[in-house]
Structures are given as structure tokens and as C-alpha cells.
Amino acid sequence: QAEEELKETCARQALQLQEMGRRERLLRGDVGRAKEQLKSFKIQVMQVCSPAAVGAAGKAITEQQVIEKVRNLSEESQQSQEREKHLQEELSSRLSKEKEVSENVEVFKKSLCELQ
Numbered sequence: 001q002a003e004e005e006l007k008e009t010c011a012r013q014a015l016q017l018q019e020m021g022r023r024e025r026l027l028r029g030d031v032g033r034a035k036e037q038l039k040s041f042k043i044q045v046m047q048v049c050s051p052a053a054v055g056a057a058g059k060a061i062t063e064q065q066v067i068e069k070v071r072n073l074s075e076e077s078q079q080s081q082e083r084e085k086h087l088q089e090e091l092s093s094r095l096s097k098e099k100e101v102s103e104n105v106e107v108f109k110k111s112l113c114e115l116q
Contacts, residue, residue, distance in 0.1 A: 045070065 046061060049069040 042066075049073075 042063070046066050049061070049066050
């Protein structure tokens with residue numbers, strides 16, 4: 001009976017090892033695909049950041065240059081958003097002042113008409 005239980009245990013462990021092997025192969029495939037996607041994305045980013053430098057002999061840009069370019073673009077975008085927000089606030093303020101001036105002009109016109 002002990003021998004039978006040992007055989008069953010070995011069979012279960014063999015199945016578990018097979019399953020672990022299958023999972024490992026799947027994970028390796030996923031990692032391979034992820035690496036390819038990352039490589040493709042990296043190439044796309046490099047092309048966007050410096051299309052003239054990509055593929056040109058002796059002018060290949062480094063990852064650090066790409067990172068710096070992306071950082072600069074991000075900072076420029078943030079500055080543009082802040083500038084846009086500031087301009088929106090300024091526009092809103094000017095519109096409020098214009099409305100106030102228009103109301104004052106109407107009051108003035110009304111007062112002028114009453115005086116006549």
C-alpha cells in the first residue's frame with residue numbers, strides 16, 4: 001500500500017512538473033512578446049524624437065538622448081498647459097471687466113436719457 005501511495009505521489013508530482021513546465025513556456029513566450037513590443041515602442045519613440053538620426057550611419061541616437069527629449073517634450077507640454085490656464089484666467093478676467101464696463105455704460109446711457 002505504501003508503494004502504491006508513493007507511485008500516486010510521484011505521478012501527481014510528475015503532472016505538477018509538467019504543468020509548471022507548460023506555464024514556464026507560456027511565460028517565456030509572453031516575455032519574448034513583451035520584449036519585442038518594447039523594442040518596437042522604443043524604435044517608434046526614437047523615430048518620433050529624432051527621425052533624421054534613426055538609421056543614419058554614425059548618427060544613431062542613444063536611449064539617454066531619447067529620454068532627455070521625452071523629458072523636454074513633457075516639460076514643454078506642462079509649460080504650455082500652464083500658459084493656457086493663465087491665458088484662460090486672463091481672458092475670463094477681461095471678459096468680466098468688459099461686462100462690468102458694458103453695464104456701467106448702460107447705466108450711464110440710462111442716466112443721460114433721464115437727464116434729457
